[in-house]
Amino acid sequence: MPRLLIVDDEEDVREFAANFFRRRKIDVITASSGEEALDIVKQQKSDLVLLDIRMSGIDGIETLKCIKELDKNAKVIMITGRRPEEEASFNKCRELGAIDYIHKPLELDELEKMVLKELLN
Amino acid sequence: MAIDYKRELETAAKSMILVHEPSTLIKMIARMIVHKVKVDHAGILLHDKERDTYVLTVSRGTTGLKIPAGFARMDADNPLIRFFRQHLDKKLFDDGAIIYENARKLLIRNIGPDAKELLKKAMYQMEIFKASVCIPSYFRDDLLGLLLLGSKGRGRKFSQGEIDFFIALASDVAMAIRNAQLFRDLELELQEKQSLFIHITIALAAAIDAKDHYTHGHTARVTALSLEIAKKLSDNNKKRFDDKFFELLHIASLLHDIGKIGVPESILNKEGPLNEEEKKKMQEHPVLGTAILQPIKELKDAILGVKYHHERYDGSGYPEGLEGKQIPLVAAIISAADSFDAMTTDRPYRSRLSKEEAIKEIQMESGKQFDPHVVNALIELYRENKI
Numbered sequence: 044m045p046r047l048l049i050v051d052d053e054e055d056v057r058e059f060a061a062n063f064f065r066r067r068k069i070d071v072i073t074a075s076s077g078e079e080a081l082d083i084v085k086q087q088k089s090d091l092v093l094l095d096i097r098m099s100g101i102d103g104i105e106t107l108k109c110i111k112e113l114d115k116n117a118k119v120i121m122i123t124g125r126r127p128e129e130e131a132s133f134n135k136c137r138e139l140g141a142i143d144y145i146h147k148p149l150e151l152d153e154l155e156k157m158v159l160k161e162l163l164n
Numbered sequence: 165m166a167i168d169y170k171r172e173l174e175t176a177a178k179s180m181i182l183v184h185e186p187s188t189l190i191k192m193i194a195r196m197i198v199h200k201v202k203v204d205h206a207g208i209l210l211h212d213k214e215r216d217t218y219v220l221t222v223s224r225g226t227t228g229l230k231i232p233a234g235f236a237r238m239d240a241d242n243p244l245i246r247f248f249r250q251h252l253d254k255k256l257f258d259d260g261a262i263i264y265e266n267a268r269k270l271l272i273r274n275i276g277p278d279a280k281e282l283l284k285k286a287m288y289q290m291e292i293f294k295a296s297v298c299i300p301s302y303f304r305d306d307l308l309g310l311l312l313l314g315s316k317g318r319g320r321k322f323s324q325g326e327i328d329f330f331i332a333l334a335s336d337v338a339m340a341i342r343n344a345q346l347f348r349d350l351e352l353e354l355q356e357k358q359s360l361f362i363h364i365t366i367a368l369a370a371a372i373d374a375k376d377h378y379t380h381g382h383t384a385r386v387t388a389l390s391l392e393i394a395k396k397l398s399d400n401n402k403k404r405f406d407d408k409f410f411e412l413l414h415i416a417s418l419l420h421d422i423g424k425i426g427v428p429e430s431i432l433n434k435e436g437p438l439n440e441e442e443k444k445k446m447q448e449h450p451v452l453g454t455a456i457l458q459p460i461k462e463l464k465d466a467i468l469g470v471k472y473h474h475e476r477y478d479g480s481g482y483p484e485g486l487e488g489k490q491i492p493l494v495a496a497i498i499s500a501a502d503s504f505d506a507m508t509t510d511r512p513y514r515s516r517l518s519k520e521e522a523i524k525e526i527q528m529e530s531g532k533q534f535d536p537h538v539v540n541a542l543i544e545l546y547r548e549n550k551i
Binding site: 053054055056058059061062063124147148149150151152155 | 217219220223227228229230231232234235236237238239242288289292293
């Protein structure tokens with residue numbers, strides 16, 4: 044079963060997304076912070092990471108950088124709110140090797156397609 | 165236990181009258197649905213007009229099932245939105261609500277290939293949201309929002325009574341949202357009108373300043389000072405002045421010299437003291453201003469400030485020789501501010517006084533030319549370095 048790591052500091056988002064992908068036969072692990080995500084990445088391999096940019100503690104961009112240092116082939120999709128000041132962070136995420144990003148509020152089937160495309164191919 | 169839906173609806177309707185903020189109202193409704201009908205989750209998508217998209221704004225229910233507010237949206241091309249916007253709901257379902265179970269039965273019937281295709285896709289959207297019921301909220305023909313409901317515990321079905329209850333709620337919500345929007349639009353329009361009015365007044369005031377070369381910027385300074393004095397008086401007063409008074413003073417001080425439009429420029433700009441005849445002409449400006457503004461009924465109270473800003477507290481002023489408390493407060497305030505500004509700016513026939521000298525002079529005229537309360541407020545402002 045493909046494995047997806049969901050990193051978000053909002054419990055509702057984490058739990059909803061986990062539930063959503065578990066129903067689609069995906070093995071989901073969740074982390075509530077960048078720190079927790081890095082611990083998980085050190086221990087086990089995930090096929091894809093869904094990573095929120097805006098988090099307390101180390102933010103999504105920093106987390107992305109560390110994940111890539113640990114595993115340069117890691118596939119990461121960034122999730123972000125639609126705020127102009129975050130436009131700049133997209134480019135940064137691209138440079139750091141994120142494969143895609145998606146804006147909140149998002150179309151659920153778009154998220155579904157984006158994630159399943161990476162996991163089922 | 166059966167729920168008395170009629171009573172719940174009445175309660176909801178009452179809250180809608182009390183709560184004007186649509187977002188609060190919608191939250192209340194989602195909470196009520198989850199508690200009373202015991203649905204595992206309920207979400208409400210609201211139309212964002214600007215982006216033409218429907219955003220999940222309110223969500224209630226079990227963690228893991230409820231979709232966090234602000235997380236999801238449906239664009240105009242989303243099949244579920246298209247389904248309702250094309251009015252297939254009314255064609256395929258009597259009451260307009262999509263009940264997932266019933267919709268599935270429709271798929272094997274002959275409803276036309278296009279409708280079937282769209283219904284299928286719409287149902288897939290409901291699956292994604294784990295919704296077993298989807299209820300549209302319309303105002304006239306506009307789809308304002310969608311109410312998405314999860315399932316009831318232990319696989320139980322919704323009764324028709326419950327569905328009717330949701331539909332009634334959804335239409336009430338649409339009405340409430342619409343009302344709130346109209347209310348906001350009206351407020352905006354009112355603000356725009358007020359701002360237009362003030363700007364036109366400022367333009368009129370600029371017309372006077374343009375004619376009177378020596379008093380450049382005078383109107384703006386008198387207006388600012390008058391408002392400061394009024395603030396001070398209001399702070400010192402037992403009862404604060406209301407916004408209306410400030411508005412009135414604002415307009416009156418902007419227009420206090422409008423009558424100078426009718427005074428020949430040769431007099432306004434004369435280098436040196438005026439002779440008796442010229443003085444008489446100059447002294448007509450409050451009455452001229454009053455005549456100019458008279459047709460504007462809405463300015464009735466502000467006109468008092470224009471007409472009487474050259475009256476003196478001891479009764480020796482013009483045009484009517486009013487004294488003491490007969491002089492409207494607006495006029496008394498403008499009078500002091502006007503004199504203070506005249507003293508502290510250069511004129512062709514004399515150079516200006518320092519602020520300290522001007523304050524001293526005004527203080528000496530307290531109870532003679534000026535209202536003592538106004539003088540005190542002006543002195544306080546000076547001592548506090550606010551002027």
